[in-house]
Each structure stands twice: as C-alpha cells, then as structure tokens.
Amino acid sequence: MKKKAGPAWWRKAIVPAVWVAAFVLIWELAAFVLTQLLPPTLAIQKLPFLHNIAVTFVSNFFSLLESGWVTLSKSFVGFGIGAAVGFLLAVLMSWSKVMEKLAFPYLIISQMIPILGLAPIVYNIVRDGDVSRILISAYITFFPIAANTLSGLKSSGQDERDLMFAYAAKKPTVYRKLLLPSALPHLFTGLKIAAPMSVTAAIVVELLGTSSGIGVKILYTLYYGANGALMFWSSILMAALLGITSYYIVFWAERLCIPWAVAARKKAG
Amino acid sequence: MSGAMIEIKDVNKVFKNTSGSETVALEHVSLDVGEGEFLSLLGPSGCGKTTLLRILADLLAPTSGRVTIKDKTPKDVRLLREFGIVFQNPVLFDWRTVRKNICLPLEIMKKSKQEQKVRADKMLELVGLEEYADYYPAQLSGGMQQRVGIARALAIQPQLLLMDEPFSALDEFTREKLNEDLLRIWRNTNKTVIFVTHNISESVFLSDRVCVLSPHPGRLSAIIDVDLPRPRRADMRGTPEFAALVAKIRNSFEGDLA
Numbered sequence: 181m182k183k184k185a186g187p188a189w190w191r192k193a194i195v196p197a198v199w200v201a202a203f204v205l206i207w208e209l210a211a212f213v214l215t216q217l218l219p220p221t222l223a224i225q226k227l228p229f230l231h232n233i234a235v236t237f238v239s240n241f242f243s244l245l246e247s248g249w250v251t252l253s254k255s256f257v258g259f260g261i262g263a264a265v266g267f268l269l270a271v272l273m274s275w276s277k278v279m280e281k282l283a284f285p286y287l288i289i290s291q292m293i294p295i296l297g298l299a300p301i302v303y304n305i306v307r308d309g310d311v312s313r314i315l316i317s318a319y320i321t322f323f324p325i326a327a328n329t330l331s332g333l334k335s336s337g338q339d340e341r342d343l344m345f346a347y348a349a350k351k352p353t354v355y356r357k358l359l360l361p362s363a364l365p366h367l368f369t370g371l372k373i374a375a376p377m378s379v380t381a382a383i384v385v386e387l388l389g390t391s392s393g394i395g396v397k398i399l400y401t402l403y404y405g406a407n408g409a410l411m412f413w414s415s416i417l418m419a420a421l422l423g424i425t426s427y428y429i430v431f432w433a434e435r436l437c438i439p440w441a442v443a444a445r446k447k448a449g
Numbered sequence: 450m451s452g453a454m455i456e457i458k459d460v461n462k463v464f465k466n467t468s469g470s471e472t473v474a475l476e477h478v479s480l481d482v483g484e485g486e487f488l489s490l491l492g493p494s495g496c497g498k499t500t501l502l503r504i505l506a507d508l509l510a511p512t513s514g515r516v517t518i519k520d521k522t523p524k525d526v527r528l529l530r531e532f533g534i535v536f537q538n539p540v541l542f543d544w545r546t547v548r549k550n551i552c553l554p555l556e557i558m559k560k561s562k563q564e565q566k567v568r569a570d571k572m573l574e575l576v577g578l579e580e581y582a583d584y585y586p587a588q589l590s591g592g593m594q595q596r597v598g599i600a601r602a603l604a605i606q607p608q609l610l611l612m613d614e615p616f617s618a619l620d621e622f623t624r625e626k627l628n629e630d631l632l633r634i635w636r637n638t639n640k641t642v643i644f645v646t647h648n649i650s651e652s653v654f655l656s657d658r659v660c661v662l663s664p665h666p667g668r669l670s671a672i673i674d675v676d677l678p679r680p681r682r683a684d685m686r687g688t689p690e691f692a693a694l695v696a697k698i699r700n701s702f703e704g705d706l707a
Binding site (some may be wrong): 337339340342343344345346347348349353357358361362364438440441 | 506507508527528530532534536538540542543544545553554556557558585587605
C-alpha cells in the first residue's frame with residue numbers, strides 16, 4: 181500500500197487551495213496587464229486588482245452586510261412562500277391524476293417566461309420594491325420545489341406501497357408514513373437549487389431601482405466609473421456570498437432533517 | 450382435515466398484457482391449509498407461487514375460483530389486519546430506526562404508545578436484535594434487515610404469516626441460520642406460515658408439507674408430506690431421509706422447466 185503524505189485535513193484542503201491560488205494569480209496578472217495597456221482610470225473600471233477589492237470589501241463590510249441582509253431577508257420570505265406553494269402543488273398533483281394533468285403543463289409554461297421580463301412587469305404593477313422582491317423570489321422558487329417533490333412522492337417502490345396496502349393503511353396515513361418521508365431528500369434537492377436562485381431573483385428586482393438592497397449598490401456603483409469600480413466589485417462579491425450562504429443554510433437544514441442519511445454512513449459491525 | 454384455515458378452490462389467474470395476449474399464471478389450483486401448519490409453495494420462476502401468495506394477501510384478485518381464510522375473503526382478512534407479510538426485500542423504511550420499523554403496522558392500527566413499546570421489545574427479543582433497536586436499516590446487514598422484516602410482520606400478532614422468498618437474496622450461510630431462527634420463532638408463536646421459495650432443501654427443512662408448482666401454465670403438480678421429526682436441526686440436512694425427500698420433490702416437477 182502506498183503511504184499518503186500529510187494529515188487528512190491537508191490532503192482534503194490541497195486541491196481547493198491550488199484552485200484558489202491559481203484563480204488569484206490569474207486575476208492579479210490580468211489586472212496588471214491591463215494597467216500596462218490602458219490609462220489607469222480605464223484599467224480599474226475593466227478589472228481592478230483583487231487585493232484592492234479585498235481592502236474595499238473589508239473596510240465597507242458593515243455597509244455591504246446591511247444591504248446584503250435587506251436582500252437576503254426579502255428573498256427568504258419569497259423563498260419560504262414559493263417553497264410552501266411548490267410543496268402543496270406537488271402533494272396535490274400526486275394525490276390526484278386529474279390535478280396533475282390540469283396543473284403540470286401550466287407549470288412548465290410558467291418556466292418559459294423569462295424572469296428578466298417578468299420582474300419589470302410585476303414591479304410596474306405593484307410599485308413596491310419589497311412586495312416585488314418577495315413575489316419574484318417566490319415565483320422562481322416554487323417550480324424546482326414542485327417538480328422535485330413530485331418526483332420524490334412518486335419515488336417509493338411497489339413493495340413499500342404493497343406493504344402499506346397489506347396493513348390496510350388509508351391514503352393520508354400512506355402519505356404521512358411513506359410518501360412524504362421518502363420525498364424528503366428530493367424536496368431538499370429542490371430547496372438547494374432554489375435557494376441561490378431566490379437571492380438572484382431579489383437582486384434582479386433591485387436592479388430595477390428599489391430603495392435598498394445589494395442590487396441597488398451594484399446598480400449605482402456601476403455609474404460611478406473609476407470611483408465606483410472597487411465598490412462595484414465588492415457588492416458583486418457580497419451578492420455571491422449571499423447565494424452561497426443561502427445554499428449552506430439549506431444544506432445544514434437537510435443534515436438536521438435527514439439524520440438517517442448521515443447514520444447510514446456508519447455501518448454496524 | 451376438519452376445519453382447514455385456508456381453503457383455495459379451483460383458482461385460476463390469467464394476466465393480460467398490453468398487446469392483448471394472455472398468460473395463464475395459475476390453472477385449477479385447489480389446496481387446503483390447516484391451522485398452525487408450515488406450508489411451502491415451491492417451484493421455478495414463472496410457476497405462479499408468488500401469484501398465489503399475493504392472492505392470499507389480497508394484493509391480486511383471482512380470475513376465477515374462491516379463496517377463504519377462516520371463512521373470510523382475503524380482503525376482509527386484510528382489512529382486519531390478520532396476516533403479516535414478508536417480502537423478498539426487507540422493505541424497511543430508511544428513515545425509521547429498527548424499533549420504529551417494527552412499530553409501523555402498530556402505528557397504522559393506532560395502538561397506544563405503551564403497547565407499541567411492549568410489543569416492539571418482545572419482537573426485538575424474538576429476532577435477537579435488542580441491541581440494534583436504535584440503528585437505521587442501512588447500518589444493518591442483509592440478514593439482520595430481513596429479521597427486522599419478520600419482526601414487523603409478527604408485531605401485529607397475526608394468525609397467518611405470508612412469506613415471499615424472504616431469504617432468497619441472502620447468502621447460503623445466512624439463509625440456513627435464518628431458516629433455524631424462523632423455525633424457532635414459528636415454534637414459539639404457533640402461526641400458520643405460507644412460505645414461497647425456489648430452494649428445494651430450504652422447503653424440506655422448514656415445512657410440514659411442500660406444494661410443488663410447475664410452470665407454463667402454473668399448476669399444482671404434487672403435494673409432499675415432510676415427515677422429518679421436529680424440532681429440526683441443522684445436521685438433519687445431511688441425513689439420507691432428507692436427501693430422499695429432496696430427490697422425491699425434484700422428480701415431481703412436470704413439464705418444461707427450462
């Protein structure tokens with residue numbers, strides 16, 4: 181057997197560390213090349229040095245966090261509403277074939293309307309940044325949840341259904357004891373897809389010109405040329421962190437809600 | 450035999466597939482099973498043994514013929530939850546611990562928490578899994594999982610236990626161990642057992658009677674009494690009497706087995 185070098189954490193960390201180092205190096209190199217080719221104000225607008233962005237990000241962290249929190253909290257409300265609607269739709273569609281035939285084609289069609297077109301329409305109608313953000317976040321969330329939960333509700337095998345039938349379980353009992361628990365991993369797949377999307381949806385609405393949020397910071401700093409460039413990139417960085425945060429919140433919720441998946445990795449002797 | 454527990458009278462089962470052609474799964478099957486009997490349905494695949502078991506469990510309806518269990522239809526027996534069933538796969542719910550899996554039918558029957566606990570404890574002891582009560586199924590070996598499946602089937606204290614090739618996915622060593630465990634459980638609980646298998650020596654080791662089914666179409670070609678003394682022990686598998694019964698059963702198959 182070949183002996184592996186270094187402790188476990190080191191072997192686990194080495195691959196991402198190389199990726200990050202390469203990324204930073206290429207960015208800094210590209211920024212340096214630009215400063216040699218273009219006048220300084222133009223170069224900074226196109227691609228500022230990463231270390232300059234980092235400094236701006238850290239020194240403006242609390243103001244960025246405040247804007248980010250506005251965006252995240254609105255998108256979370258929309259995410260919650262969208263998830264609830266998507267979940268209920270999935271249960272209804274699995275409960276009755278008629279319901280599925282009625283609703284499913286429209287669900288597919290609803291996903292063909294681009295969010296970039298829908299957001300201004302909704303904003304124009306409700307004329308309220310908060311409500312629009314929540315609505316658009318909910319709109320983008322419900323479909324992946326509905327589709328994944330529906331396939332989850334259909335995922336249990338014939339044997340499992342036969343077992344419930346043999347014990348003369350009624351339909352609500354079959355849902356509670358079999359179909360809903362077996363749909364849970366699928367539901368979480370949907371939630372993990374939808375969580376960063378719901379943040380993006382809220383930012384799209386903010387780009388239309390609401391009064392607060394990280395999207396507004398992105399929009400305004402974009403117009404300040406060289407002066408806004410570092411803040412612009414810092415806002416983008418914050419927006420990316422919001423998406424990642426939302427994903428990991430769902431990721432950890434999944435680990436709490438599906439303990440048997442974690443336990444399954446520890447096999448008895 | 451007076452007052453058979455299960456009466457199967459001239460049962461036929463025909464499956465129609467989508468292209469309209471018909472497959473005769475069971476043809477003129479008649480059989481009585483006595484109370485407390487251990488009966489095997491033995492045959493190669495396609496002989497209709499599982500179909501017959503599923504008719505008893507009300508998972509399938511016969512095309513013609515009559516089945517009664519204690520003078521009731523299989524559907525009534527199912528609604529009264531008077532049989533337990535064990536499938537080829539353990540069919541345990543991943544999200545439930547061993548204890549909660551055993552409690553599943555009791556929860557469906559809305560038994561009190563207290564009664565659930567008492568019965569689960571008893572079943573865990575019966576199948577020798579007390580230490581694993583709080584494990585999840587994925588943490589157990591195949592043999593242990595199937596023992597949980599048996600414990601769950603027995604938890605509702607049924608008079609009748611239906612078993613559909615319960616050990617066929619297990620290795621030979623585990624299978625023989627579970628055969629002995631099953632006989633011990635059967636002795637202690639006094640159930641009527643219908644046991645579907647394609648393994649001749651397994652059917653001989655376990656049963657009072659072996660019903661040999663032949664395929665194309667599925668029909669009952671012989672019923673063989675197993676007069677080996679009880680309790681059966683593992684070393685009986687090596688005796689000439691055992692070998693003679695296995696040979697007798699092998700010779701009783703009719704028609705094309707290929």
